Amino acid sequence: MVTELAVDHVSVRFDLPGATVAAVADVSLRLRPGQCLALVGESGCGKTVLASALLGFLPGNAQVSGSATLSDDRGPTLDLLSATDQQLATSVRGRRIGLIPQSPASHLTPVRTARAQLEEVVRAHHPAEPDPRGRANGVAARAGLSPADLDHYPHELSGGMAQRVATALALVGDPWLLIADEPTTGLDHHLVEGLLEEFRRLVADGHAVLLITHDLAAAQRVADRIAVMYAGRLIEIGPPSTVLDAPGHPYTRGLGDALPDRAFTAVPGMPPLLTDLPPGCSFAPRCDRVGPECAELPTLAADAEHAVACHRPC
Amino acid sequence: MPPPVLTGLRAEAVVAGYDPRRPVLDRVDLTVPPGRTVGLAGPSGSGKSTLARVLGLLHAPFSGTVHLDGEPVTGYRHRTPHAQRVRIGVLFQQPRLSVDPRLTLRAAITEPLLATRAPRQAERVAELADLVMLTPDLLSRRAHEVSDGQLQRACLARTLALSPDYLVCDEMTTMLDASTTAALVGLIRDYQGRTGAGVLAISHDAVLLRRWADDTVHLTPDGVLA
Numbered sequence: 001m002v003t004e005l006a007v008d009h010v011s012v013r014f015d016l017p018g019a020t021v022a023a024v025a026d027v028s029l030r031l032r033p034g035q036c037l038a039l040v041g042e043s044g045c046g047k048t049v050l051a052s053a054l055l056g057f058l059p060g061n062a063q064v065s066g067s068a069t070l071s072d073d074r075g076p077t078l079d080l081l082s083a084t085d086q087q088l089a090t091s092v093r094g095r096r097i098g099l100i101p102q103s104p105a106s107h108l109t110p111v112r113t114a115r116a117q118l119e120e121v122v123r124a125h126h127p128a129e130p131d132p133r134g135r136a137n138g139v140a141a142r143a144g145l146s147p148a149d150l151d152h153y154p155h156e157l158s159g160g161m162a163q164r165v166a167t168a169l170a171l172v173g174d175p176w177l178l179i180a181d182e183p184t185t186g187l188d189h190h191l192v193e194g195l196l197e198e199f200r201r202l203v204a205d206g207h208a209v210l211l212i213t214h215d216l217a218a219a220q221r222v223a224d225r226i227a228v229m230y231a232g233r234l235i236e237i238g239p240p241s242t243v244l245d246a247p248g249h250p251y252t253r254g255l256g257d258a259l260p261d262r263a264f265t266a267v268p269g270m271p272p273l274l275t276d277l278p279p280g281c282s283f284a285p286r287c288d289r290v291g292p293e294c295a296e297l298p299t300l301a302a303d304a305e306h307a308v309a310c311h312r313p314c
Numbered sequence: 315m316p317p318p319v320l321t322g323l324r325a326e327a328v329v330a331g332y333d334p335r336r337p338v339l340d341r342v343d344l345t346v347p348p349g350r351t352v353g354l355a356g357p358s359g360s361g362k363s364t365l366a367r368v369l370g371l372l373h374a375p376f377s378g379t380v381h382l383d384g385e386p387v388t389g390y391r392h393r394t395p396h397a398q399r400v401r402i403g404v405l406f407q408q409p410r411l412s413v414d415p416r417l418t419l420r421a422a423i424t425e426p427l428l429a430t431r432a433p434r435q436a437e438r439v440a441e442l443a444d445l446v447m448l449t450p451d452l453l454s455r456r457a458h459e460v461s462d463g464q465l466q467r468a469c470l471a472r473t474l475a476l477s478p479d480y481l482v483c484d485e486m487t488t489m490l491d492a493s494t495t496a497a498l499v500g501l502i503r504d505y506q507g508r509t510g511a512g513v514l515a516i517s518h519d520a521v522l523l524r525r526w527a528d529d530t531v532h533l534t535p536d537g538v539l540a
């Protein structure tokens with residue numbers, strides 16, 4: 001059996017009084033063991049909503065369409081979008097897909113030590129384990145923590161430590177796929193390096209990593225593919241060197257130019273309003289290459305090594 | 315009274331922290347001159363945010379003084395004299411923690427104007443929104459209904475509402491993507507160009523500070539400036 005997550009034409013909308021937010025639109029992507037895909041794009045473009053959809057964490061006002069098929073030898077092949085919360089909780093989260101959430105410190109229970117929380121998850125995933133403490137230490141070591149580090153309460157952990165505890169918690173059930181949402185935000189340079197190094201090790205070990213980030217430099221250092229999201233859609237996907245150094249989409253080029261070691265100029269105009277997207281290309285109001293054909297929605301070629309959703313690529 | 319001489323926002327021999335036996339900052343001297351951007355770098359835990367809060371007049375040092383254009387600051391937080399408080403604006407890393415999620419962006423930007431009973435408030439908010447490029451649609455949304463980047467733009471508008479002479483930006487762009495970062499830094503530079511404001515730019519991103527600041531100082535893990 002092929003171990004794979006196949007996301008096909010996934011859309012997520014939120015109904016608000018008097019408006020609909022099109023947070024994710026027609027996203028398709030594939031992830032297999034040994035791959036690291038970075039999902040990049042400006043804040044609010046839909047990255048977290050996509051991850052939440054895959055794990056069944058969307059709020060009640062969300063409408064989802066498309067499919068996300070999870071196949072591996074750990075359990076039955078499953079469409080994550082139509083699975084029940086019970087199915088996701090007992091057989092998917094933590095066991096087949098591990099999540100390292102955005103701002104990990106806020107997901108730890110304040111009144112219990114990191115060790116207590118990690119050992120509880122060890123017992124839940126491995127009830128027959130004779131030495132939960134030893135197993136917790138082992139997982140912690142893989143995330144870059146010493147046994148002594150685990151004896152702290154969450155408020156005593158620095159941002160970098162809390163990040164590593166969250167990574168350890170996600171690794172306990174040995175999921176083959178890890179989804180990390182903005183894991184490097186606010187970390188010092190050397191901690192970012194350490195974390196990216198850990199992701200590279202996991203990928204080399206046969207894990208798959210979906211790295212959600214707004215940090216292009218981090219994406220470039222660890223991913224084998226970068227997918228760029230704009231207004232809920234994937235607009236470019238390809239190898240990091242191509243996407244960053246020879247981008248095809250004007251938005252991707254703009255993101256690269258915004259880096260402080262490049263031109264440091266913002267993409268002109270305002271981020272799109274997901275309640276009021278123009279028909280056709282949603283980047284058109286900000287695009288210096290716009291032409292009449294852009295009134296038609298550009299699509300992303302499926303399964304090409306480098307694909308660009310643009311009628312007039314750079 | 316003669317106009318104050320603009321000698322900058324200055325920390326003099328500041329010792330500060332949360333436990334007097336183990337201060338985070340150890341006799342720190344730092345000057346933010348008018349019209350200049352001073353970068354402050356250093357590892358996490360070295361006291362960058364503590365220094366930001368002291369210079370933002372939000373945290374009283376154990377000893378040492380903050381001078382605002384030559385005048386010593388006599389009180390911190392709610393004890394800060396009004397005339398001094400309005401001259402310094404502070405921006406933080408996490409805009410969600412600085413704005414009540416139930417407020418509309420319009421209400422958030424109006425807050426300082428209301429508090430100071432400023433005239434022409436609606437007009438002023440429209441001006442500020444224009445400056446930071448927030449559309450009327452976004453202004454009427456609540457804080458929890460916008461992205462971090464949009465909320466940080468609103469925080470910048472709110473901070474500029476009282477036309478501060480000094481801005482303290484503590485990891486203001488850490489949560490933001492490269493394009494929003496470049497846009498906000500550009501807005502602050504424009505404001506600085508128009509008003510001659512002094513800016514303290516704090517970041518753990520050395521590449522960003524090299525591009526943004528005129529000079530950068532480093533805080534060591536022991537809380538001294540190097």
Ligand SMILES: Nc1ncnc2c1ncn2[C@@H]1O[C@H](COP(=O)(O)OP(=O)(O)O)[C@@H](O)[C@H]1O
Pocket residue numbers: 014016021023041042043044045046047048049050059061274459460461
């Ligand atoms: N519960 C919700 N109701 C309405 N809109 C939402 C909700 N959650 C997120 N959104 C909107 O969905 C869009 C995508 O958000 P998000 O996935 O968090 O972006 P990212 O992770 O890329 O920064 C944003 O416009 C956001 O405001």
Ligand code: SF4
Pocket residue numbers: 249250251281282283284287288289290291293294298309310311312313
């Ligand atoms: S499709 Fe047209 S408007 Fe959209 S990015 Fe390409 S050139 Fe610009």
Ligand SMILES: [Mg+2]
Pocket residue numbers: 044047048102181182
């Ligand atoms: Mg997010």
